[in-house]
Structure formats: C-alpha cells, structure tokens
Amino acid sequence: MYLLIDSSREQISHSRKYGKGKVLRSASVYGQAGRMSLLRTSYLGLFLASLPTRRTSPPSTSSSSFMTSMAEQNTVLYYRLILDHLTEMFSVERNLSRFAGPEDIDYIVVSDGEEILGIGDQGVGGVLIAVAKLVLMTACAGIHPNRTLPVVLDTGTDNQNLLTDELYLGLKRPRVRGREYDEFVGRFVQGARKRYPNAYIHFEDFGLENARRILDRYRPHIACFNDDIQGTGCVTLAAIMAALHVSGVKLTDMRMLVFGSGSAGMGIADQVRDAVATESDKTKEEAAKQIWCVDKPGLLLDSQGDGLTTAQKPFARKASEWGESKDTKNLQAIIREVKPHVLIGTSTRSKSFTKEVVQEMASHVDRPIIFPLSNPTRLHEADPKDIYEWTDGKALIATGSPFPPVKHKGKEYEVAECNNSTCFPGIGLGAVLSRSRLLSDKMLVAAVKALAAQSPALKDPNRGLLPDVTEVREISVKIAMAVIKTAVDEGHAQREDIPKDDGELEEWVRVQMWEAKYRELVPAKK
DSSP states (O other): OEEEEETTTTEEEEEEEOSTTOEEEOSOSSSOHHHHHHHHHHHHHSOOOOOOSSTTSOOOHHHHHHHHHHHHHOHHHHHHHHHHTHHHHHTTGGGOOOOOOOSSOSEEEEEOOSSBTTTBOOGGGGHHHHHHHHHHHHHHHOOOGGGEEEEEEEOOOOOHHHHTOTTOOSOOSOOOOHHHHHHHHHHHHHHHHHHOTTOEEEEOSOOHHHHHHHHHHHTTTSOEEEIIIIIHHHHHHHHHHHHHHHHTOOGGGOOEEEEOOSHHHHHHHHHHHHHHHHHSSOOHHHHHTTEEEEETTEEOBGGGGGGSOTTTGGGOBOHHHHTTTSOSSOHHHHHHHHOOSEEEEOSOOTTOSOHHHHHHHHTTOSSOEEEEOOSSGGGOSSOHHHHHHHTTTOOEEEESSOOOOEEETTEEEOOEEOOGGGTHHHHHHHHHHHTOSOOOHHHHHHHHHHHHTTOGGGTOTTSOSSOOGGGHHHHHHHHHHHHHHHHHHHTOOOOSOOOSSHHHHHHHHHTTSOOOOOOOOOOOOO
C-alpha cells in the first residue's frame, strides 16, 4: 500500500492490491473521474524496481519489469535476492520498490520529492525514494514489509519538465511554500500519529529550506528521523570516531572543518557537536567552537547575518576573531589558521581538495582525517589515491561512494564508504522495537558508538574505517541494542518486556527481525 497525499485537496488516497489483476480502492477521494484515472496509472507507474549491475548503469525496462513481477509474486525470493547482492542493490536503492497493505504500521518513510540526491526535484516521483528506503529497512534491519508505509506529499513541483509533461501524475503547479506548506506537513504528521500511533516517521529528501525546520519542529515530540541530516551525520561521526582512535586524538580535543555547509554538512556538524557535548561537560555552544564551517561565501561568520541559514548560525565564528587581515575565502588559508584534525567535504565542488590543501593540513597533524563525501563520484573533492600519495599514506580516508583499495609503497589501504545504510536501519529498528517516544541525542550517539566499535581499522589501521555494507544485518543488531538500552535508560522506551541482560537482549532483537526465508512445510496430520 502507498499513500499519495495531495495538498490541494487535503485527501489521502489508499491503494491496495488483492489477488491477481484486481485493484480495490477507497471511495472517490477526489470526485473527479480523470483524477482517479491518474491514480490508477500511478499504481503501475510509481512503483518500478530496477537493479543495474553497476553503479553507473542506467535502469533497464527488463530489470524493472522483472523485479516488479518478483515483488508481487514472491516476497521471500525478492528480499533474498536483495540480501545476497547487497553491494549491487545499494547503488540503486531509489529504484527498488515494494508495497503492502497492512492494518498496523511500524515504520513510515515520507518525502515531498524536492531534493533527491543527484536528480533534484521529482515531485510525486519521490515516492520511489520512500519505497526504496523501506526495502532497505526490511533487507538491512528486518522490519516486516507488511508493517511499513511509503508516503509522498504532493505540494507541487518546481521542475519545469514535469510541469509541462502531460503524463506527470502530480499537481501541475509551483511548490507550496511558507505557512501553507508547514500546515500541510503538520496535518500529515498529526494524521499519521492518530492513525498509526506507534509508527516511527522517517523524513527523506525534503528541500534544504524545509528539512531542518521540519525535523526541529517535530523531534521534541515524536520519534522521527531525517536521514539526509542525521543519517549522514551519524555514519560520518562513526568513521571520525574510528579515525580518531587510530590517530590517538580525543573527540573532545578534535578540530574539524566542514567544507560545504548544506544539509549534509550541517547534519555532520550537528552530530559531532552533540557527541562532543554528550562525551564531556561542555555545552552545545562550547562544543560548536571545535567546528569551523565553510560555504560559498567562505568561512561562516556572524557578520553574515541573514545570509546564514538556521542550521548554520550555531557554527558561525565571530568576525572579530578573524579581523580584516585573515583570509576567510581561501580553503588553504583557513586550514593554515585552524589546523584541523578532520576535513569534511560536502561541497559538490570537484577536486577542491587540491595537493596544496591536503599537504597544508598534513603539515599540522600527524594523521590527517580527510573525508571527500560529495556524490556522485565525479563531484568528489579528491580521489583517495591522490590523498594517499600527497600524504605518503598517512591520511585516514572515508568517501561518499565506493572506491577500490589503494596501493601505495607496497601497502594496500581500504577506503571506507560512508553509506547511510549501515546506520539508519539499526537506529530505526531500535526505536521500533522499544516503542520509543522520542529519538534523543544520546540514542543517536549510542548508535554511532556501536557502529564505530565494529570498524575494521580498530584492529588494522590500513583497513576501512567502517564495516562493509554486506555485514549490515549484524551491524543493525548491534546498533539497535545500543539504541534500545539508551531509550530504556532515558525513560523513552514504552515496551516493558525488554531484557536487561545483553545476551538476552540480542536474542530478543534477532527473533523479531523478519528474514527472507521460506517457511518449512510440515505435512498435515491425518
């Protein structure tokens, strides 16, 4: 089942499939035969799964048809295929699809399709992202597929190609903004909480202008999560923690520079700040002083006033500290002044981590921690091979896309991928199983620590800073346990049967994870 929520009519359309070729729908929710015709078309058009064998391969009609057919006919085989080929599947997660018609919902993924990585505003096509994320929740964390719900909020689109496309299924109008938009999102959240009071809400691919505000508004009141902000921040922080362990630097002493202060960059800054505050006696304001952020105007300064977003303001440095003599535009000059242990790239500015920039950083710290995270690969701030060469193998690296191991002077170095899918499934599983009222800062830090503890680099510094995605089911168990224990400690967990012993808790988590296995057939007794 999916939900298509239309802001112009404030209606929710349900679609369920019962049996072969038979579709039953609720009573006319739009009052327009033509609109219902579009919804019938959307049933066929919005849920296509595509599994190219390489990250750069385009989706094919045959693979889409094959996977859609399999999802409809054989749930176990569908998820078994995904689990057996995780490396290939992660590259096209937004093209996978699966839907069901549950009465009770544990996990909702909602998107308005405004800012989809690599392709921008897709309007109601954003439902594909919601469906794909739920596929990953089932494959990676064992959330039962019949207890999930993908939702797309149709608030219009600013994509001119869609507005002029006769076959586009959504509202043909510019996106709603401001108060009207906020009230519409509010009605969805309230309706979802009323209809599915135990559901965990996962926000996905909302626009930069809205994502942070929505998260800040609802996070103090319900269990919710934004993968673009918190997921990216959590997995990156886990890699940072592993790298700091290797380099012998404490988190509370670390200096970090974020190059690219959009939703991903500021999400990382938030998670690092919160972790520093949680691990020390520092306030969030004091912890933020360990972080410097750079965006298009240069270093973020308080003198930039209204030019700063809400998310950027806590990290803006005092202009009086820099004066007029110091360069706040040039990255190398900023590094020379800050001397960061960690350099994060979320700028989408290809090759911006030049040899001069990297070597400037390496001249101030023994083991520079450098994460070029921008996607796709062509937008990476630097190639790992170059970074290892420029630092003579001393750098500790994680990237936003997969890279092969790098050989340098007879040694082979694994390049970790900061893949959100190693983190958000376990967080969601822990919140769902504990029936947590909220998803707190401490719960996220606990999840990060659980992920960092599984870093191969802790045993061999030449190994990756993060575990491989093929181990994601085991990773999710460990993360879920950490989240559950913290939820209990903080009084957020509503389940009363949660075991206190670690061994019993692990078993308790595992037995509730759905697996893509055929049930054993037992002969009926005569």
